[in-house]
Amino acid sequence: MTSLLKNSELSIEKADKIVSETLNSCDDGELYVEDTKSETIVLDDNKIKSSNYTSDLGYGFRAVTGDTVAYSHSNEISEKSLKNSSDNLKSTLKNNSGTYNSEIKKTNQKLYKDIDPIESKSMKSKIELLNNMNEYARSKDSSVKQVTASLLAEKKNIEIIRSGGELLSDNRPLVRINMSVMVEKNGRKETGVYGIGGRQDYDEYLKNDNWKKVCDEAFRIANTNIESKPSPAGEMKVVLGPGWPAILIHEAVGHGLEGDFNRKKTSAFHDLVGKKVASKGVTIIDDGTIDNRRGSLNIDDEGTPTERTILIEDGILKNFMQDRLNARLMNTKSTGNGRRESYKHVVMPRMRNTIMLGGTNTQEEMIKSVDKGIFAVSFGGGQVDITSGKFVFNCTEAYEIINGKVGAPIKGATLIGDGPSSLKEILMVGDDMMLDPGIGTCGKAGQGVPVGVGQPSLLINNMTVGGTQL
Amino acid sequence: MIKDQDYLKKIADICLSRSKKLGSTDASILVQSSVSENINVRNKKLDGSERSENLGVVLTTYLGKKKSSIASSNLKESNLNELVDRCIETMKITPEDEYNSLPDKDLHFSGLKDLDLYDETHLSNEDKINYIKEAEDEAFSNNKIVNTNGSGFGENKSNFLLANSNGFADGYKTSQFTAYCEVVSKSNGSMERDYEYTSKRFYNDILKPKDLGSIAADHAVKKLNPKKIKSEKISLIFDKRISKNFLSIFASAISSSAIAKGTTFLKDKLNQKVFNTEININDRGDIKKANGSRYFDSEGIGIINLDLIKNGILQDYLIDTYNGKKINRKSNGRASGTTNLYFENGSKTFNELIKSEKKLLYIKETIGHGTNIINGDYSVGASGIMIENGEFSYPVSEITIAGNLNNIFQNITLADDLEFNYSTNSPTMHVEGMIVGGK
Secondary structure (H helix, E strand, C coil), rough: CCCCCCCCCHHHHHHHHHHHHHCCCEEEEEEEEEEEEEEEEEEEECEEEEECCEEEEEEEEEECCCCEEEEEEECCCHHHHHHHHHHHHHHHCCCCCCCCCCCCCCCCCCCCCCCCCCCCCHHHHHHHHHHHHHHHHHCCCEEEEEEEEEEEEEEEEEECCCHHHCCHHHHHHEEEEEEEEEEEEECCCCCCCCEEECCHHHHHHHHHHHHHHHHHHHHHHHHHHCCECCCCCEEEEECCCHHHHHHHHHHHHHHEEHHHHHHHCCCCCCCCCCCCCCCCCCCCEEEEECCCCCCCCCCCCCCCEEEEEEEEEEEEECCCCHHHHHHHHHCCCCCCCCCCCCCCCCEEEECCEEEECCEEEEEHHHHHHCCCCEEEEEEEEEEEECCEEEEEEEEEEEEEEEECCEEEECCEEEEEHHHHHHHHEEEEECCCCCCCCCEEEEEEEEEEEEEEEHHHHHHHEEEECCCEEE | CCCHHHHHHHHHHHHHHHHHCCCCCCEEEEEECCCCCCCCEEEEEEEEEEEEEEEEEEEEEEEECCCEEEECCCCCHHHHHHHHHHHHHHHHHHHCCCCCCCCCCECCCCCCCCCCCCCCCCCCCCHHHHHHHHHHHHHCCCCCCCEEEEEEEEEEEEEEEEEEEECEECCEEEEEEEEEEEEEEEEECEEEEEEEEEECCCCHHHHHHHHHHHHHHHHHHCCCCCCCCEEEEEEEEEEEEEEHHHHHHHHCCHHHHHHHCCCCCCCCCCEEECCCCCCCCCEEECCCCCCCCEEECCCCCCCEEEEEEEECCCCCEECCCHHHHHHHCCCCCCCCCCEEEEEECCECCHHHHCCCCCCEEEEEEEECCCCCCCHHHEEECCCCCCCCCCEEEEEEEEEEEEHHHHHHHHCEEEECCCCCCCCCCCCEEEEEEEECCCC
C-alpha cells in the first residue's frame, strides 16, 4: 500500500515511531492523514461565475485517555511538525495514563469505487452541462427569472495510522449536482431547489438526460410556490411525503441518539434504552453500508467498519450511535459512527444514512383520514435542541389538507415538534419507503458531513405549524 | 507560530510570477497563516484540548475576462506550481464574463493601520483551563444547574497577505479570544440548556469568568418548565442576542450580488423607506479593537463607513467589484460583507419597552433557517418568556414566530441599550404584531 505520506518529508516509519511512542500510555488515538481534492463550478445569472479547485493536505493527531481528548492538527507534514504535535498532546494528558486498545475490526467492505470524479469528466463537458441546464430551465417558462446551477466533486483519501503501525485507509468519491430556479409572476418571487448526488461518477447521475429531471423538479417546486397562500398557524395533523422529509427523523430523534449526548446525559433520550419511544410499527436504522450513497463509508474516520445499526425497533429504543471514545466510556462497541469533517476536526458520533423502514399504509389513506392539516412534500434545513428535544424544519413544498383532500399549496412554514413525543404521535407508516436524492449535509458543533435519509410517507397526529394565518 | 509577512510574501511571489509566466493577464492571491488553541472543560474537568496550525493560499487568475481559482493548504513549491498550472489551464477554457476584473486601483487601501486588531497575549493551557473552570464553578453554584454541555476557551492568532498583479500587497495580524459556557438546568422533569458567549480581539476585553458562568446559568434556569401557548397575534420583544440576527438578514438582502440578480425583497428599494423613520443602521470598519473592524476587504479595497439606513430610508448597498459592475456602482469595500454593523440606539429604555403593552412575548432563542431573502417570508421556531404587565412571568417553548420582513422592519422599536459585543450589534427590539404558532 502506498501511503499518503509518500511525497512528504515524513517517512511512514518515522510517523509510526512517533505515533506509537505518544499513544502507548493512552487509551486510544491515531494519526489521521487526509488528502482531499475538490472542485466546484457554479453557473449563476447566465454566466459561469466561478470554477474553484481545492487541494487540501494535512494531518490530525489524537490522543485519548479517560474522557479527555487531546488533538493537534497541521498542514505541515514533517517530522518536526508531528513531534511538536506529540509534545502538545503529551502536555495535555501528562497527569493521565491509560492502556492502549489496539483492537479494531477488519473489513473488505467496498461500497463505492476508487474513482476520481473530478478527473473523469472534462472541464469542457462540465461547463457545457451547466450551460445546458441553464438554457433548459429558462426555456421552460418566461416566468423563470434566475437560475443557479452547480457541480461539486470531491475525492477524499484518508489514512489512519494506529499505535503499533497498523494502517487503515479509504478513498471516497462524492459528487453533487444542484439546481435553483427563481420564478417571478404577478409581482411574486419564489424559488425551487433540487439536487442529486452520491459516491459515483457524474455520468452515473446524468444517464437518460437525468439532469433535465433535476431542472424540471426545481422549476415545478418554484412554480407550485408561486400559487401558494399563507400557511395556517397552530397545531394540526401533518402528512409527510416519502424520502427527503426524513430529515424530520434525523432532527427529531437522530441527533438525540448520538452517543456523546447520551454519555454526557444531556440528551432527552439518555435514560430511555429499552423503553417505548415511538409508535408500534416504527423502526429506525442508521446504515453506513448502502452502495454508493452519500452517507455511506467503508470505514468511519477512526477506522471502524460501518454497519447497519438498529436504533429503534418496533417503537422500542435499542441502540445509540457510537464512536470509539463514547463506546468505551459506555461499555459498548463502536457502531462505526465516528466521523469528522476533515483532519482539522475531532471525531464525534455522527449519522450516516438514517432511515425509517416502511409500513403498510398508503399515502392516500393518510390524506383521506385528515380533516384539517398539511401535506409536507419537501423541506429545507432543520435543527434540534438536543437537551429539550425541540426540533424544527422548514417546508419548501407543502399543501393544505381539507376534509381528506389535498388543497392549495401553502407558503414555506416552519414545523416545530418535540423529539421524544413526536414519534409516539405517528399514526400511520406508509408502504412507500424512499431514500433521498443524495444531497444532505449535517451540521454539528461546526462540522459538516455528508449524510443520507429515507422514510415512507407518515401521518403525524400533532405538530405545530408556523404560519401567519390564525 | 504564525508565519510572518516575509514568508507569506514569498509564497505569493511564487504563485504570481508563475501565473504571469504562463500567460495570465491578471492575478490576485491571498496567503493565510493561523494558529489556534482551544480548551474544552466539562463538569469542571478537562474534556479536550485542540491545537491547529493552518496555512492556506487562494489564487485567482485572469486571462482578459476569463477567470479561474485554486486553493490549497499544501504550500510546498512543487505543489503550488502544479496548482497554478491547473488554474491557468482551466482559466483558458472558462467562458468570458464581461464583469470579471481586478478591483479599481484607485480604491486600493493605503493608509495608517492603527485600529489595534492584534493582542499578542498568550495564555497557557493551564490559564485557559483555570478561566473556564472558574466560569463553570460559578454556573454550578446555582443549584438548578446539574450538568454542562461543555465550556471552552479559544485563542486564535492569524496573519495574512493579500496581493494582486496591479501592485497591491498588504496584510496584517489579528487575534481573537473566545470563551463560552453551556450548562444544563433541571427541575421537575424539565431539562433545558443555555449558554453565554464572549469573543474579543483583546484578552482584557472578554467577559470575566464569573460573569460568563452566572449569565449562562441564569439563562438556563429561566427556561425551566416552559409552557406552550395558544396561537395568537402578539407583539414580541427580541433579546439582544436575537435582535442582531435581523441585521444579518438585512445585510444579505442588500448585498450587491442579491440586488444584481433580483433575488432579494429589498431590490429597487434604494432611497425608499424600508424601516420606520426612527431607525438608523450603520456599518463602520474603523472602530478600534472591534471584532468587525478591518482596513480593507478581500479585494484590497479600503473600507469606508456606510450609513445604510438613515431615518428609515435605504441609502446604500454592500458592493464588491464584480457585482458593482453589474449594477453600475463602484465597490464600497464590502467584498467580505459587513464590518461592524449596528442599529443606532432607540429612544426608549429597556423597561419602557417591556412595559409598553399589557402582554408581550420576550424571545430569547430562535431555531431553524426559516428566512426567505427573496420574498421576505420569515418563520422560525422560538422559545422565550411571557411578559405580563411589565413583569417576566413564565417561560414559553415549542412555538413558532412568523411574519414578512417588509412588515417586521416597519414595525421595529429599539431600546437604548446598544453594546459592541460582536461584529453585528443591536439594542433590545420590540416588533409589533407578529403571529405566534402554538397550541
